[in-house]
Amino acid sequence: MAYEILVLDIDGTLTNSKKEITKQTEDAIMAIQERGHIVVLASGRPTPGIVPLAKKLRLSEYNGYILSYNGAKIINCKSGEVIYQKVLPKDIIPQLHAAALKHSVGIISYENDCVITDMEIDEYMDKEARLNGIAIRKIENFSTYITFDVNKCLMTGHGHVLEKIEPEMKKEFGHLLNIYRSEPFFLEIMPHNIDKAHSLSKLLEHLGLSKEQMISCGDGFNDLSMIQYAGMGVAMSNAQEIVKESADYITLSNDEDGVAHVIEKFILNV
Structure with missing residues (x-):
């Protein structure tokens, strides 16, 4: 089954050690968006901490999504619509x-x-x-x-x-x-019950896609659920050991354009 949606953690995954998106990674993400693939930035960051990166990747032009607060909120970047939200009592x-x-x-x-x-x-x-x-x-x-x-x-x-x-x-x-x-x-x-996998299941339901059509890339403990859940769960080589043990594939590190490597291997060159 072809992969239609790419989910990316930010810190330690999408961005390098300088908290930057490299040109190679940016170009790879733009290439799959041009082909109609959906990109989701899924992070523990609050929404305002993700928006500048979403703008850089032009997610609003390509129907991308922000999953913030580790999944407690999902926003459609194009319309600004809140697709899913859960708050603390x-x-x-x-x-x-x-x-x-x-x-x-x-x-x-x-x-x-x-x-x-x-x-x-x-x-x-x-x-x-x-x-x-x-x-x-x-x-x-x-x-x-x-x-x-x-x-x-x-x-x-x-x-x-x-x-x-x-x-x-x-x-x-x-x-x-x-x-x-x-x-x-x-x-x-x-x-309660909020993690990245739970919220991604809500997004997939909204989009009419299956988890088998999703690649999730991450490095931290809070990425574990979505890596285990996705059709293709990818750990960065700089990931926590338990994350690497749970992944279907281990890519290069965030300082070696590991995300671009995944895009080229599993989306662009298939």
């Missing part, structure tokens, strides 16, 4: 804030084009803001301020601290939320 926000205070770690969420927190800004919050090209805004009280829908919260702190907190958070909130670390210093707090 509002009554859980004060409990998450209390847990962050208890464990002496940071907690952030997102509003429009900003990272928001009421805590002292740590290096990991700053990293998240810089990675996504958005500002950090201090608010008065995290628990009472968030009265609007949010797709995720993120706890920040030293890796050895979050490693200990993760099982405690899962024990307390696992029946209501999806909790996992995307990086040693980031503890993702997502709506």
Whole structure:
């Protein structure tokens, strides 16, 4: 079966170590879009952190999609339509804030084009803001301020601290939320049952395509579900070991145009 849809994680996959899309990778993506293939950028980043890359790849001209917040939101780049969305229960926000205070770690969420927190800004919050090209805004009280829908919260702190907190958070909130670390210093707090594979299944249903027609490329723990789910699951050579073990194919690294290699091998030259 021919592959019709290409799903790309961003950091460590689409972009190189300088957080750039190389010319070779960009040209390969443009070539398959010209042929009518659908490209999806699927990332843990908030939507504003993905939009500049979507614009660079001209996804709005070729009916591409953004899957942000690890799958909690899917947007059609051409129409701006939200295809699928799931948000955190509002009554859980004060409990998450209390847990962050208890464990002496940071907690952030997102509003429009900003990272928001009421805590002292740590290096990991700053990293998240810089990675996504958005500002950090201090608010008065995290628990009472968030009265609007949010797709995720993120706890920040030293890796050895979050490693200990993760099982405690899962024990307390696992029946209501999806909790996992995307990086040693980031503890993702997502709506229940949300991951990239779950959301991609909703997109495929919307498009009338099957998972056998999809290639998914990634490198991190949060890419594992979509790599296992796709007809062709691809791990970058720089991927976590468990991701490589679960993949159907291991491509070159993100610094060696691994995405372009996949496109040429499995889409352009078949």
